[in-house]
Amino acid sequence: MNALAIESIGLIAPGLSGWENSRPVLAGEQPYHAAPIPATIATLLPANERRRTTATVKLALQVAQEAMVSMSLNNKHANHAGTTHPSSLSEEGNMCVRTVLASSGGDSEVLDKICVTLTEPDRMVSPTQFHHSVHNTPAGYWAIATGCTLPSLSLSAYDGSFAAGLQEAAALAWTEEARVLLVAYDLPLPFPLSERRMIVAPFAVALLLNPMTTTQRLTLLRLKPGEIQSADRLNHAGLEQLRTGNPAARSLPLLCAIAQLKTGSVALDAGHETILNMEVTP
Amino acid sequence: MAIKPLAITAYTVTNALGRGTAASLTALRNGQSGLRPCDFEDAGLPTWIGRVADVEDEPLTGKFAAFDCRNNRLARLALEQDGFAATVRQARDRYGTDRIGVFIGTSTSGIGATEHAYRDRDPATGSLPETFDYRHTHNLFSAADLTRRWLGLTGIALAVSTACSSSAKVFASAFRHMSAGFCDAAVVGGVDSLCLTTLYGFNALGLASTQVCRPWDSTRDGLNIGEAAGFALLEWAKPGDGRMRLLGYGESSDAYHMTAAHPEGTGAALAMEQALARAELRPAQVDYINLHGTATPLNDAAEDKAVLRVFGSNTPCSSTKGWTGHTLGAAGIIEATFVWLCLEHGFIPGTLNTRQPDPSLGAGIVLRNQEQAAQVAMSNSFGFGGTNCSLLFGREKT
Structure with missing residues (x-):
């Protein structure tokens, strides 16, 4: 089976603000506290656009931005070629990569507003709400922000969305022999949908995948789908609650393994009674 | 080197023209449109729609009852036409249940069920009715989940949701998963059904025509929403x-605007060029282009520029939206x-309803x-968010 290097990671969730900050927590070296997510995220978007977009778009773009900037910084560092800043993201030619976005439910805040409007007598759906209602809205904003015309695919597989996204991204990276940015995100649904679909907290993660097994990597990944086993659980109750309470957080056993510099196997819950197995090597 | 070709070994389609491929073939041959003045639920909108008859009367029951909603009824109806489900079950016995992937495109899934549930909220608490099942109706994965369960498949399954390119991109996704060895065969498809969200949404954008849609016509003024399922x-x-x-296949992003297509059709042209490159075909070797052709003034103009850039003006092309309406994620x-x-x-096929082609195109x-x-x-599909996909099909050269 082909391998993939994970070159960089973007991460945001309560108490997990950025990959570098979170690494000691995920490695078990520091305690986990579910602190609120910072208010200003996704600074790649122009301020006026950032105000108009939803929490979902901002969460997805924040981790995409973090992963791309981090990769760029790593490469600059490796090349001793100076520094870069988040604001220069869109000007960086190598920031343009194929993307896969995975989310169980997309932007339920927008869908809730539309469904409320449709119960009102005149049903005046807001044009802005409607064009934000498509699942690929974050992908559209990301393409506009980066000026990147490479393909993007947005998908859902309910609780298996992260695993499906990882397989789609891996298959895309191998087929195209090119880097792929995987972004997985889900947010709590607003009431009353929250009564029928429990997502406990916002969680977004981005993995920059490289089909070349570069040494500039956090880990090397080999997917082994199809083998039956149970999914890895997390020792910390708070992190385990996140893992089972948000489809994007099904990625946590992989993130913990990377933080721990683990060599060995990881089993992720891939939804609908399936498991995605993989081997990791730092 | 051209990509390793995939064979389409079974297929089916259900849309406003009827159930199964024979209904579509007959209507395409005879120039019979499936469009009608909007009579969906209580939507009092002055537009035309492509509604599939009698979906209302065939609920999902028994162990599939949780999936019951218009979108999944339509999916089930389509799966049972043309012997499609039976053919897949035979293939399942050859490949193994976990070796056939499921890749289903949808834009709005079963949001109609949520629309109904919001109408029936508890007046005191605001809660949704007990009967509402978000996971098996509204969630984007529900039609893919129904499909895998209906066909008895247990391997990779996902819903592609990139607006109106969704069920074109499933071909690219399936190709990649098969190339990566994640599955040995694939069921691809698309399902989108009429709902108030899209009817009122496109109306709010001023994109829903009050007449039958007329792609490429000098008087075109918008699209008609349709519903369909195909596998x-x-x-x-x-x-x-x-x-x-x-x-x-070719895929690209416009990187231009959330709803408006790039006026020069740049992204669309990229998708077409990539499909040609993957097939190792020259533009002159393509005999026909099925256009996205929604009949909105700007979309058709942008696609026209893209086609002209890649193919020039000699390749025959048409839009079949005049038969079915724009079926969004199923298009x-x-x-x-x-x-x-x-x-x-x-x-x-011609371009039904179109009388006077726009001289500027x-x-x-x-x-x-x-x-x-x-x-x-070639078949073109483009969507909101600037997502483009072009597919190239043909028979083996003999």
């Missing part, structure tokens, strides 16, 4: 199998099935059906 079984082609093949798969029907039966628009044996055809 195909993809297996690696074998020499001499005589099957229809996926020869190439990719149903227009792929139209391409296969036309290639198999030796005709190029230059693509080789075909107004009336032409009897013509085509070998290779």
Whole structure:
């Protein structure tokens, strides 16, 4: 089976603000506290656009931005070629990569507003709400922000969305022999949908995948789908609650393994009674 | 080197023209539109729609009762046409239940169930009715989940949701998963059903026409929303199998605007060029293009520029939206099935309802059906968010 290097990671969730900050927590070296997510995220978007977009778009773009900037910084560092800043993201030619976005439910805040409007007598759906209602809205904003015309695919597989996204991204990276940015995100649904679909907290993660097994990597990944086993659980109750309470957080056993510099196997819950197995090597 | 071709070994389509491929073929041949003045639920909108008859009367029951909503009823109806489900179950016995992937495109899934639930909220608490099942109706994965369960498949399954390119991109996704060895065959498809969200949404954007849609017409003023479901079984082609093949695909992002297509059709042209490159075909080798052709003034103008740039004005092209309306996330798969029907039966469909082609548009628009044996055809699908996908199909050269 082909391998993939994970070159960089973007991460945001309560108490997990950025990959570098979170690494000691995920490695078990520091305690986990579910602190609120910072208010200003996704600074790649122009301020006026950032105000108009939803929490979902901002969460997805924040981790995409973090992963791309981090990769760029790593490469600059490796090349001793100076520094870069988040604001220069869109000007960086190598920031343009194929993307896969995975989310169980997309932007339920927008869908809730539309469904409320449709119960009102005149049903005046807001044009802005409607064009934000498509699942690929974050992908559209990301393409506009980066000026990147490479393909993007947005998908859902309910609780298996992260695993499906990882397989789609891996298959895309191998087929195209090119880097792929995987972004997985889900947010709590607003009431009353929250009564029928429990997502406990916002969680977004981005993995920059490289089909070349570069040494500039956090880990090397080999997917082994199809083998039956149970999914890895997390020792910390708070992190385990996140893992089972948000489809994007099904990625946590992989993130913990990377933080721990683990060599060995990881089993992720891939939804609908399936498991995605993989081997990791730092 | 051209991509390893995929064979389409079974397919089916259900839309406003009727259930199964024969209904679509007959209507395409006879120039009968499936469009009607909007009579969906209580939507009092002055527009036309492509509604599938009697979906209301066939609920999902028994162990599939949790999935019951318009979108999944439509999916089930389609799966049972043309012997499609039976053919997939035979393939399942050959490949194994976990070796056939499921890739289903949808834009709005079963949001209609949520619309109904919001109407029936508890007046005191605001809660949704107990009968509402978000996971199996509204969630984007529900039609893919129904499909895998209906067919008894246990391997990779996902919903592609990139607005109106969704069920074109499922072909590219399936190709990649098969190439990576994640599955040995694939059920691809698309399902989107009428709902108030899209009817009122497109109306709010001023994109829903009050007449039948007229793609490429000088008086075109918008689209008609339709609903449809279609499915195909993809297996690696074998020499001499005589099957229809996926020869190439191209995908791109506009990186321009959330709803407006790039005015120069840049992204659309990229998708078409990539499909040609993957198939190792020159533009002149393509005999027919099934356009996205929604009949909104700007979309058709942008696609026209893209077609002109890649193909010039001689390649015959048409939009079949005048038969079915714009079926959004199902448009990719149903227009792929139209391409296969036309290639198999030796005709190029015209552009129904269009009377006077817009003189400012230059693509080789075909107004009336032409009897013509085509070998290779392209299907275009473009969506909100600037997502573009072009597919190339053809028979094995003999």
